[in-house]
Amino acid sequence: MHQNASGNSNSESGRADKNSLPGSQTHHHMAPSNGNFLPNYSGADCLNKQGHTHSDMMGLSEGGGCNGGGVMGGSFLGSLGIPPGVIVMAMGSAAGGGISSEAGSAFQMTGGQRALTDCQQHTNPSPCPSSSPSSGATAGGGSSSGASGGGASSGAAAKRKRKRCGVCGPCRRLINCGVCSSCRNRKTGHQICKFRKCEELKKKPGSGGGTLEVRAPPAGHRAHCSLWRVSDTQGHFRTCLYTSRLQG
DNA sequence: TCTCACGTGTAG
């Protein structure tokens, strides 16, 4: 009908508003730059895994900073208002080094800040999804099979479906690409568009959400916004940004 | 009750 731009036959396209983000429901007409992201989202997530880089759905437009090369040095951190002296570790899927995609995690690292983006906005009673895994693998637990079902019998709320963090790049994307496998196989796959798959949910529930190596800046370096990469448990590279400002 | 989407198993 008169959905969004995406001419996908996917009855999804415009449905993003339905369950999408906390507080962002109003998907009136999406942000000017590109509808996939929410207005205030400055990062680009660079998920071009597939290569179909439909600019209109990838939403990488201005971000341009698609790569861990010191991308959001200023804007990203700046917009977060991270206090000086704080070591921030922003991670992003190596693919593009889009740190932003893990904004949520970044918040966790800095502590405190995160709340404002995620938890508070989520009306759901359950604890922030992003925090649970890192806190100690509460919900997800490690239980393998038994998926959902009454499996949780013993742990009661132990086996809860995790929910999108709502702050990562994919979560902020408003429309489905319509071309990824998930979109194409929606009928049977029951999966959300790959480009909208929450970064948090991509992680294994038991993987602690962000088990990454927290490294000190290279010896001799002052940790002034240096960027380098470390690989996480899944072999993905994460771009780490340290903005520690040593008090001289 | 329906739809969406997470979790998981299986196959290629």
Added chain:
DNA sequence: CTACACGTGAGA
């Protein structure tokens, strides 16, 4: 690893 399929939790 990706794609696919299905069960099922959760919300409308």
